[in-house]
Amino acid sequence: MGLRRQSGNCQFIVEAMWKNGLFGPTLGAIAAKRIQGEGEMRERLWCLPWIMVSLLLGATVQAKSTPQRLKDTIEVRAQGDTLHYREVSLYSKQDFAQILKEKEGFKSTVIASLKKRYGWYVSAPKVMLNEEESTVTVQCLINGAMYAPKSYDFHWLLKDLPFDLYQFKQQRKVLIYDGIVGGVPTIIKLQFPYEAAHCHEHVWPRWK
Numbered sequence: 491m492g493l494r495r496q497s498g499n500c501q502f503i504v505e506a507m508w509k510n511g512l513f514g515p516t517l518g519a520i521a522a523k524r525i526q527g528e529g530e531m532r533e534r535l536w537c538l539p540w541i542m543v544s545l546l547l548g549a550t551v552q553a554k555s556t557p558q559r560l561k562d563t564i565e566v567r568a569q570g571d572t573l574h575y576r577e578v579s580l581y582s583k584q585d586f587a588q589i590l591k592e593k594e595g596f597k598s599t600v601i602a603s604l605k606k607r608y609g610w611y612v613s614a615p616k617v618m619l620n621e622e623e624s625t626v627t628v629q630c631l632i633n634g635a636m637y638a639p640k641s642y643d644f645h646w647l648l649k650d651l652p653f654d655l656y657q658f659k660q661q662r663k664v665l666i667y668d669g670i671v672g673g674v675p676t677i678i679k680l681q682f683p684y685e686a687a688h689c690h691e692h693v694w695p696r697w698k
Contacts, residue, residue, distance in 0.1 A: 557581055557585035557586070557588055557589055558581070558582070558585060559579045559580065559581060559674050560580045560581060560582060560674070560675075561579070561580040561674065561675045561676070561677075562577065562578070562579050562580075562671065562674050562675070562676040562677070563577070563578045563579075563676070563677045563679075564576070564577045564676070564677070564678045564679070565577075565678075565679045565681065566632070566647065566678075566679070566680050566681065567681045568640075568642060568680075568681065568682045568683065568693075569683070570636075571633075571636045572631050572632065572633060572636075573631070573632035573633075573635050573642065574629075574631060574632075575612075575628075575629065575630050575631070575632050576627065576628070576629050577627070577628045577629075578625050578626070578627045578628075579625060579626045579627075579628075580623075580624060580625050581624050581625070581626065582624065583624055585624075586619075586621070586624040589619065589626065590619065590621065593619060596617075596626075597617040597619075600617050600626065600628055601615045601617060601628075604628060604630065607650065608632065608646050608647070609646065610634070611632045611633060611634055611635060611646045612630050612631075612632065613630065613631045613632075613633055614630055614631050615628065615629070615630040616628070616629045616630065632646065637692070638694070640683075640684065640694065640695050641692065641693065641694035641695075642692065642693050642694075643691060643692055644680070644691050644692065644693065645691045647678075648691055651671060653667070653669075654690040654691055655688045655689070655690055655691060655692075655693070656690065657669070658678070658680070658688075660686065660688075662685045662686075663681060663682050663683070663684060663685055663686060664679060664680065664681050664682070665679070665680040665686060665688065665693070666678070666679050666680075680693065682695075684696070
C-alpha cells in the first residue's frame, strides 16, 4: 500500500513538472507516453530515483538568463571623414555580476553583434566594463559614412530602427533621439562641428 501511495505521489509530481516544461525534450517525451497510458514504461518512469528528478529540475532552474539592458546611450561624433561611435549600456547589479564572470566571452559577443549591426563600417572596436556603475561601454570608429565634404550618411545606424532623423530633436550642432528601441529606453546623440541640416538619413552643414 505504501509503495503504491509513493508511486502515485511521484506520478502526480512528474506529470506536473512535465506539463510546466521542466523536463528536457527526451524525458518529456517519456512523460508524454506515460500520460497517454503506455503500460509498463509508465511504471518505470514513476520508479526513477528522486535524485535523478532533482538533478533535472536543478539544471533547468539554474539555466543562465541573458543579461538585460536597462538603458542605452549612443553618441556619434563627426570628425573629418570619420565618425566616433560610443554606446553605453546600463545593467542591473545582478546581471552585471553575471557579465563579469564571463567577461572575455561577453566582450567577444558584443563586438560580434556590433559588426553584425553595422557591417564593414566598423573598425577598432573596444569594450570596457565599469563595475562601479554597472555599465558596458562600446567604442569604435565608423569609416566610409562621409559621402561629401562634411556630409554623412546615417543609413548604417538607422537601417534597422523604426524611425529616421526626422524623429530627432535638433539643438543646433546636435541631433537627439529619446525613446524606446527594442523595449529599452534609448538616447541617441549625433554631434557635428557645425549647425546641421538633414533629410531622412543624411546630414550636411546648414547654409548660412
